[in-house]
Amino acid sequence: MPPWLPTFLSPLAAAIAAGVAIPSLLILYFLKLRRRELDVPSTLLWKKAVQDLQVNSPFQKLRRNLLLLLQLLLLILLLLAFARPVVNYTPGAGRVSVILVDRSASMSAKDVKGKSRLEEAKKQARAVVESMGRDQTAMLIAFDDSAETLQPFTTDRVALKNAIDAITPTDRKSRLKLAYSLAEAQAAAYVPEQLRTNADPPDVFVFSDGRVLDATDLSIRANVTYNQIGSKDSQNLAVVALSAKRNYERPTEVQIFARLANYGPKPQTSVPVQMSIDGSVKSVVSVSLPPERWTDEQRTQAEKDGFVTRDSIEFPPMELTTSAVIKVEQMQKDDDQLPADDGASVVVPPPKPLNILLVTDGNYFLEKLFEPRFESLVAQKKATITPSQYEKTQPKDVDVIVFDRYVPQFLPDAGAFISFGSVPNNLSTKAVMQTNGVIPQSVADVGVLDWKRDHPILRHLVLGRLYAASVIKVDVPPTVEVLMDGLKGPLILLDRDVRRTHLLVTFDLLQSNWPLRVSFPMFLNNSLQFLAAGSNLNLRQSLKPGATPKIPREALQKLGVVPTSIRVTGPDGSKAVPVPPTGHFALPALEKVGVYTLDPPVPQFETLAVNLMDANESNLVPSDKAPGGIGETVIAGTGNTRTELWWWLLACGALPLLLIEWVIYTRRAHL
Secondary structure (H helix, E strand, C coil): CCCCCCEECCHHHHHHHHHHHHHHHHHHHHCCCCCCCCCCCCCHHHHHHHHHHHCCCCCCCCCCCHHHHHHHHHHHHHHHHHCCEEEEECCCCCCEEEEEEECCHHHHCCCECCECHHHHHHHHHHHHHHCCCCCCEEEEEEECCCEEEEEEEECCHHHHHHHHHCCCCCCCCCCCHHHHHHHHHHHHHHCCHHHCCCCCCCEEEEEECCCCCCHHHCCCCCEEEEEECCCCCCCCEEEEEEEEEECCCCCCEEEEEEEEEECCCCCEEEEEEEEEECCEEEEEEEEEECECCCCHHHHHHHHHCCCCCECEEEEEEEECCCCEEEEEEECCCCCCCCHHHCEEEEEECCCCCEEEEEECCCCHHHHHHCCCCCCCCCEEEEEEECHHHHHHHCCCCCCEEEEECCCCCCCCCCEEEEEECCCCCCCCCEECCCCCCCCCECCCCEEEEEECCCCCCCCCCCCCCCEECCCECEECCCCCEEEEEECCEEEEEEEECCCEEEEEECCCHHHECHHHCCHHHHHHHHHHHHHHHHCCCECECCECCCECCEECHHHHHCCCCCCCEEEEEECCEEEEEECCCCCCEECCCECCCEEEEEECCCCCCCEEEECCCCHHHHCCCCCCCCHHHCCEEECCCCCCEEEECHHHHHHHHHHHHHHHHHHHHHHHHCC
């Protein structure tokens, strides 16, 4: 049906009223007149009475009666008004028009006849441009949480339509205040100052789903037309929260938590959700999600009917000693309208490069492992000093200090420590001392009783044939974790407090066969990886769409030679970004959801994750009213303004007919 043809909002009610009123009116004209019979000498003067007697016959055809016709027309007009007729029309461009097109994340929903909301908005915006006359001008602004003038005021319709076609979607949030301010400022600058007082306000056309975050802060001096885009019945499942953190007790293990929401009209059960690491699926679970639009009463009734809500997931801990990208994604996508919120990612950064210091009077095996050519150790910088040098310099900017058969007098306030054949003072683990202050040691050969095969430090190590000539006897409190037990007492312990981590090996390496076994360098490498992960339990936080991360100059200098450009590769392609010769370096806005990588990989910025996780954008129900209550609202999905005609029927039709009918009736009554 053409949009200009009228439609009716209450046709059934009007039809029922017509079925009662019209027959009632006709019946009034069929009613017999009850008269008293009188004898008269002649009927010459009673012709009118004879005509009235003729209409008393109920089976006689209705005679032509102007009053009946007018009353029927009046009744029909009243019934049409009762049916609430409306007509839709497309508002045309005014003398000065501003076109605002929403390009935020929710506008990528494909719920408008198989195409996206943004495509429909661009189509309707082009229709406004087509309606421009020769003396009319318009400009184009695209907005999300920012606003951008894509085409200043012009009468060139081709330039305006090309600018509309060039609008690309982003995954940002939606805010309208800046776009309104920009539109008002541009319109004020365009109208000559001497004509501003007499000029009509500009026409502002907003093509959006109305889901803006700043609706209460909006104001603009213009004739605003809000063109509502989108369907309220759109189905959308979204990952609304994702958290990943390292286990304090086992820093190499990562725990992942996620929460999902259902923004569609129907409940969803057995929705598969998968967790993958670097693209490899590690776990799949299912969730059951009630619609977020449900009231508390509806949720209670659904629970009584057996619906069990499960919207949160805790995945099993994953062992991660290297960098990785963890992604959680809902897999029920057949009728899902917005792909941007189907998944979320978090970046596990590589272990922190460690500055390691070895304190020893001489240990061939440890010194060899600390040589620069052993790159397997998680170390950025390695150094070896004697105990006397250590006490004299008291180094503090060190991540891990390895003590070989030495009990330090000085310990930094925080850090990680590995002790071979010694137990530092002031720990919860205490070495058993004799009355003369000497630490006793077992003189018999010490073998291994058992070890924690699932602990990250000892995983995949074969330690059954390890022997030591002597071992330090220690008192172990319950808070200390024993990693390896020997026949004469604990051999390896992990003692932790708030700011320090101590890995204690209670026997002398040089009096054991361990340095000659393959498990020893593996143990040392695992220990350093464990301590590197534990030095920073927080994982890399995800970014919001539109973020512009700033890379400090110090991070660029860690590459050795500061590059002239850095290539950024992400969901929207790859591009080289020039690096300024001085100062910090800001990446361009990351507009789309996904994972971005830098080349060369800048430390701590190698991989960046951008997630939507925004309830306002994931909720695809369009706003019924113009944002902020400013302006006229356009029918959703049609691009047409609705005007009700009942008032015009009453004012221009029924009232004049009523006056005409009254005049004719009174004139006939006086004849």
